[in-house]
Amino acid sequence: MITRSPDLLQSVIPTVANDARDWQTQLAQAIRDPRELVARLGLDNHWLPGANQGHALFEVRVPEAYLARMRPNDPQDPLLRQVLPVTAETDSVVGFVSDPLEEAVHTPRRGLIHKYHGRVLLIASPTCAINCRYCFRRHFPYAENSPSRAQWEETLTYLRRDPSIQEAILSGGDPLASSDKRLAWLVERLGEIPHLRRLRIHTRLPVVIPDRVDDALLAWLQATRLQTVMVLHINHPNEIDAAVVDACTRLRGAGVTLLNQSVLLRGVNDDVETLAALSERLFSAGVLPYYLHVLDPVAGAAHFDVPDSEALTLVDELRTRLAGFLLPRLVREVPGEASKTPL
Numbered sequence: 001m002i003t004r005s006p007d008l009l010q011s012v013i014p015t016v017a018n019d020a021r022d023w024q025t026q027l028a029q030a031i032r033d034p035r036e037l038v039a040r041l042g043l044d045n046h047w048l049p050g051a052n053q054g055h056a057l058f059e060v061r062v063p064e065a066y067l068a069r070m071r072p073n074d075p076q077d078p079l080l081r082q083v084l085p086v087t088a089e090t091d092s093v094v095g096f097v098s099d100p101l102e103e104a105v106h107t108p109r110r111g112l113i114h115k116y117h118g119r120v121l122l123i124a125s126p127t128c129a130i131n132c133r134y135c136f137r138r139h140f141p142y143a144e145n146s147p148s149r150a151q152w153e154e155t156l157t158y159l160r161r162d163p164s165i166q167e168a169i170l171s172g173g174d175p176l177a178s179s180d181k182r183l184a185w186l187v188e189r190l191g192e193i194p195h196l197r198r199l200r201i202h203t204r205l206p207v208v209i210p211d212r213v214d215d216a217l218l219a220w221l222q223a224t225r226l227q228t229v230m231v232l233h234i235n236h237p238n239e240i241d242a243a244v245v246d247a248c249t250r251l252r253g254a255g256v257t258l259l260n261q262s263v264l265l266r267g268v269n270d271d272v273e274t275l276a277a278l279s280e281r282l283f284s285a286g287v288l289p290y291y292l293h294v295l296d297p298v299a300g301a302a303h304f305d306v307p308d309s310e311a312l313t314l315v316d317e318l319r320t321r322l323a324g325f326l327l328p329r330l331v332r333e334v335p336g337e338a339s340k341t342p343l
């Protein structure tokens, strides 16, 4: 048992908002050791064997700025639960597989997934700033999907030749884990493709390291002719602190439309109070709640699953609590379907 007093813990967990480190340094210094995660939050050592087992399957990664929003000494903290590996990840559960969205069969070029009409998804970075235990890409072969500059040229040629493609979606990993130099180059090239109208960026970085929204990022976002939509990924209202609100304000100032998608997760946000507070806090930060996903059945994440009947009841209750524009759409991604499937 680790016996740190709460006062001592407060002095151990740094307040990154006051720290001048740039985002790259924060990314490089993210916690990657389960022992450190357990110790820094003052958890009992009995969490360690499970944390080590899960870590062996999908490594721990938690930036300090995200850690600072967790409650010390509380293994049920909703942010901690998203990142702490547990023994249940080793369970083999029927229906939970390594590639639940069958992305391997929709990857015609390295780093490119084309499964929806009019949109392509580009794997712009093989890494994330945080490793979410429920991630449907936790087994994705990123090493095979990290394009070189020459392979990016091939991808751009693929896009140029298909005038039905109107939207390029930067995904990952987390696309914003890539350097601004590389992203500025890519987005400039995308902007030269006449039939492309929109750029969509799926990212968790402005949430987990808000300092990622710096002048260099805003510069290329403002320079593109493409309409830009950023889809954030926030599951719990405690993820939205003052630094996240500030990052959202700067993004909106650069003309970026902000949406959010959440995943419905057992033990994290599977109650009406939390989901209602999340929608309210998102809107206060200038972000529209967009999707509430049911869990993709990825191996290692079955303990986060919420049955459909319970999800539907939750959203029905949420509907009575919130203005219509604050109600996210409850959806599932079904392999082979042309769009997300409403429940």
Ligand code: SF4
Binding pocket: 128, 129, 130, 131, 132, 134, 135, 136, 137, 172, 173, 174, 204, 233
């Ligand atoms: S940030 Fe997104 S892609 Fe990365 S681990 Fe979390 S859910 Fe997966």
